[in-house]
Amino acid sequence: MSLMEIKNLHKSFGGLTAVLNFNFDIEKEELVGLIGPNGAGKTTVFNLITGVYKPDEGRIFFNGQDIAGLPPYTICKKGIARTFQNIRLFNDLTVLDNVKIALHKDVPYSLMGAICRTPRFFRGEKKIEDKALEYLKIFNLDNKKDEIASNLPYGEQRRLEIARALATSPSLLILDEPAAGMNPQETHDLMNLIASIRERFKLSILLIEHDMSLVMGVCERIYVLDYGQIIAEGLPEKIRNDKKVIEAYLGEEV
Amino acid sequence: MQTIIKNWNWRKFVFEVLVLTGIFMLIQYGISNGLLNSYHQINLSSMCINIMLAVSLSLINGFTGQLSLGHAGFMAVGAYTSVVMTNMLGQPFILGILMACLMAGLAGFIIGVPTLRxxxxxxxIATLGFGEIIRVVLQNIDYVGGPAGILGITQLTTWPWLFAATVLTVVVIVNLINSSYGRAIISVREDEIASELMGINTTYYKVLAFVIGAMFAGLAGAMYAHYFYIIKPGTFNFMKSFDILVMVVLGGLGSTTGAVIAAIFITLLTAALQKWAAIRMILYAFILIVIMIYRPQGLMGNKELTTKTFGRVWGDKK
Amino acid sequence: MLEFMQQIVNGLSLGAIYALIALGYTMVYGIIKLINFAHGDIMMVGAFVGFFSVTMLGVNIFVALLAAMAFCALLGVAIEKVAYKPLRQSTRIAALITAIGVSLFLEYVMVYFFTPNQRVFPAETFSLHNYHIAGLVISNKDMFVFGSAIILMIILQYIIKRTRTGKAMRAVSIDQEAAVLMGISVDKTISITFAIGSALAAAAGVLIGIYYNTINPLMGIIPGLKAFVAAVLGGIGIIPGAMVGGFVMGMLETMVSGYGSSLYRDAVAFGVLILILLIKPSGLFGKNTGEKV
Incomplete structure (x- = not known):
């Protein structure tokens, strides 16, 4: 059974169809890319999967359960985490607190325990902090734990966002243009990081990216979206030579 | 959110308890020896009540980031409930206080669930509207005196009660904020969508903060009613809500110590301006505008004043 | 049925007044996204200027109306320059608190100089006539209030739709930065918006003085709030919405006073507010816009 299977997903805004008859599946521990020209509806698909938008039609099976239309926090608890195209950190808070918030869904003490400061609260806080630091260490951010998130340089903000998403312990991680605005060296490092995360946490990763070299290099399978519809699907080699894909990008080097 | 709580810091705890006991004893001594006259005592009570109101509203406005303009309404619910319990039904004060918190919390829940969307x-605007509706409804209930309100309430709010209520309010809200639940609440202010996608039920936390804030406003209302002998609906109009909001914004949104300091400052300012009754409100308005223009982030911004800060000032050797 | 029609007629002039005040709220909100809580108090100042023009200078009511409008236009611009402009880049809540500060300031400066007492508009300003038309009683007072308000609204529509200034106002309210790039002076446009909004409020103040016969320094609060509700009802930032909202509020209020309890009159205004916010927060004429992720 695949980890996630999407059937006939459909979404329109007013009269504008954003996603049409979208079918998709991702296996456990698979790394899949979703590409397409600007305005093809990639981010809309992500928003539908993570519950930001409610689909008009269609089903999204995650671990065999239909999650279409559930609120975002429930979907997150079921094991889907994401990052954002334009970074959305908790800007005024420290790096550490950003990750701690993602750990809140498994908070090990009760509200009353927090107010009364029970021993369980102190133990729980210690546990949360250790765990948060663990995630920061993976992304080389542990030495910046007390910095305010918005003061981090751009690349580190991107990494912090991935760390925060991982902290919700997902089985599917969705990355929305993680390399946007990065230079080739940073992009290369990020690619390695993404690959190693998958190994380490045994995750499936779904990736939107404009940077073709990143997608082709790291993804095992690629979906191509244009005008809200899948126009091609398959191995990177196949996509590279697909006529429709080349047409969609209209001369853009694929 | 600078405080990182790893384990029980008994030194800090003992220090805090000592300071609070000291303040309590000092004022208790002043009251019983007549060093503090009734004028001082009235201002002291207003100060405590204002601290409760400001800190509870800062949970909603400052930490959850939900702009509420109806806090006086919850204060009114608390005040009326407690007086009905004590004066009219002859129940003990503590029961009146508990019911006040409960009813104000309930009102917070009923109003919060639909409006926090x-x-x-x-x-x-919606909270302002609800606050005003609470007032108008009270005005139209003859059982609680209609527009004239209730007169001759027994003065049950003594200094120990006031002190306990104020400390309770501050401690509960500070402990809440400095926990995982508090972080969840703050994340709603920072970015509601990101928060929701990190697995946080933002609606739940918004309502939670709103209800807790309302409960402590109710507590403040109970304290108020049993100190000043008289309550009437007009006292709890939207100007009262504004007053509380002013304290929170003046202190700095997202700073509990800021709210406390601003509550004390505003109480003292109001008291000082009593002498110039005629131009009191003009000066108050003027000071408000000037502070907002020159320090729109409030006195403390979102920083807290902690014992650490004092430690630094006094040259703590560690 | 006749009584119902009569209530509608009574509601029309009150509604026209609310609409005038609501227009100012909506215009200011549209352009700088600030709930100008001092707006009701500008209306009150207008009422006083009108009152003193009539009683002390002995001018007729039309001149008084114009004098009040001119004075308050200047007042509105001055308030914006002194109190709101420095806060354009800071948080909305700081601006909101400042607006409340300005509101208190106006109220209590007026209390200080003119005492909080009621003042009665002199009877000779307006010799009351009642006309009986098709069984309905319509006073010349109602006609004057309604007529002046309608004329002012038509002029406003003309300014906004047909003049360069109006175009600039619409441009700034849609996208301030883009407007700057198109060579529009944002400062000037905001000033003009405040001037027009405040002039309309002043007119409403004089008309409300005539309508209720009395004025006092705190008279701006409640009509201000209700006009604000009217603006939200119509969809804040939307000019035709404010007009419709104003009339709806006026009618509703006279209906409630006429048929129900006048004690609940104010609660009804807020009840309407909450209903509209819960059902369609963007107002009758507003479009729902979601946040982009």
Whole structure:
């Protein structure tokens, strides 16, 4: 059974169809890319999967359960985490607190325990902090734990966002243009990081990216979206030579 | 959120308890020896009540980031409930206080659930509307005296009660904020969508903060009613809500110590301006505008004043 | 049925007044996204200027109306320059608190100089006539209030739709930065918006003085709030919405006073507010816009 299977997903805004008859599946521990020209509806698909938008039609099976239309926090608890195209950190808070918030869904003490400061609260806080630091260490951010998130340089903000998403312990991680605005060296490092995360946490990763070299290099399978519809699907080699894909990008080097 | 709580810091705890006991004893001594006359005592009570109101509203406005303009309404619910319990039904004060918190919390829940879907200005207006509706409804209930209100309430709010209520309010809210639940609440202010996608049920936490804030406003109302002998609906109009909001914004949104300091400052300012009764409100308005223009982030911004800060000032050797 | 029609007629002039005040709220909100809580108090100042023009200078009511409008236009611009402009880049809540500060300031400066007492508009300003038309009683007072308000609204529509200034106002309210790039002076446009909004409020103040016969320094609060509700009802920032909202509020209020309890009159205004916010927060004429992720 695949980890996630999407059937006939459909979404329109007013009269504008954003996603049409979208079918998709991702296996456990698979790394899949979703590409397409600007305005093809990639981010809309992500928003539908993570519950930001409610689909008009269609089903999204995650671990065999239909999650279409559930609120975002429930979907997150079921094991889907994401990052954002334009970074959305908790800007005024420290790096550490950003990750701690993602750990809140498994908070090990009760509200009353927090107010009364029970021993369980102190133990729980210690546990949360250790765990948060663990995630920061993976992304080389542990030495910046007390910095305010918005003061981090751009690349580190991107990494912090991935760390925060991982902290919700997902089985599917969705990355929305993680390399946007990065230079080739940073992009290369990020690619390695993404690959190693998958190994380490045994995750499936779904990736939107404009940077073709990143997608082709790291993804095992690629979906191509244009005008809200899948126009091609398959191995990177196949996509590279697909006529429709080349047409969609209209001369853009694929 | 600078405080990182790893384990029980008994030194800090003992220090805090000592300081609080000291303040309590000092004022208790002043009251029983007549060093503090009734004028001082009235201002002291207003100060404590204002601290409760400001800190509870800062949970909603400052930490959850939900602009509420109806806090006086919850204070009114608390005040009326407690007086009905004590004066009219002859129950003990403690029961009146508990019911006040409960009913104000309930009102917070009933109002919060539908309105907290709204954002920003719209939420502000809706809460303002609900606050006014609470007032108008009270005005039309003859059992609680209609527009004239209730007179001759027994003065049950003594200094120990006031002190306990104020400390309770501050401690509960500070402990809440400095926990995982508090972080969840703050994440709603920072970015509601990101928060929701990190697995946080933002609606739940918004309502939670709103209800807790309302409960402590109710507590403040109970204290108020049993100190000043008289309550009437007009006292709890939207100007009262504004007053509380002013304290929170003046202190700095997202700073509990800021709210406390601003509550003390505003109480003292109001008291000082009593002498110039005629131009009191003009000066008050003027000071408000000037502070907002020159320090729109409030006195403390979102920083807290901690014992650490004092430690630094006094040259703590560690 | 006749009584119902009569209530509608009574509601029309009150509604026209609310609409005038609501227009100012909506215009200011549209352009700088600020709930100008001092707006009701500008209306009150207008009422006083009108009152003193009539009683002390002995001018007729039309001149008084114009004098009040001119004075308050200047007042509105001055308030914006002194109190709101420095806060344009800071948080909305700081601006909101400042607006409340300005509101208190106006109220209590007026209390200080003119005492909080009621003042009665002199009877000779307006010799009351009642006309009986098709069984309905319509006073010349109602006609004057309604007529002046309608004329002012038509002029406003003309300014906004047909003049360069109006175009600039619409441009700034849609996208301030883009407007700057198109060579529009944002400062000037905001000033003009405040001037027009405040002039309309002043007119409403004089008309409300005539309508209720009395004025006092705190008279701006409640009509201000209700006009604000009217603006939200129509969809804040939307000019035709404010007009419709104003009339709806006026009618509703006279209906409630006429048929129900006048004690609940104010609660009804807020009840309407909450209903509209819960059902369609963007107002009758507003479009729902979601946040982009």
């Amino acid at each position: 709204l954002k920003g200005d719209y939420l502000a």
